[in-house]
């Protein structure tokens with residue numbers, strides 16, 4: 001694979017389960033599935049940040065991972081950096097009703113949620129690998 005890194009930017013939703021699943025999946029990809037190949041930054045810093053953060057999508061091909069169809073991560077990337085390479089709305093993977101369900105405390109994360117995280121992480125990895133092999 002090419003010696004490049006891919007930016008994966010998760011939305012920061014705390015209100016919906018979708019945001020939690022998105023963040024967990026991005027972390028799993030970074031730490032376990034594609035270590036060293038994926039970089040990220042937190043969405044609030046990106047929105048509040050200066051030039052360095054705004055250049056994120058200029059420095060890395062970015063995949064946005066959103067917890068619902070409001071596409072906060074995608075829209076922030078487009079607004080501040082102008083380009084997004086690929087997008088994921090995890091409602092397309094685990095269902096709209098699931099992502100819009102009330103937030104689940106980290107204490108109450110169950111096996112079913114970890115299985116969803118695995119599916120989302122697999123989808124992210126597929127998109128990362130496409131970019132790395134281009």
Ligand code: SF4
Nearest residue numbers: 011013067068071072
């Ligand atoms: S994309 Fe949806 S879940 Fe994520 S921060 Fe925006 S409204 Fe919240």
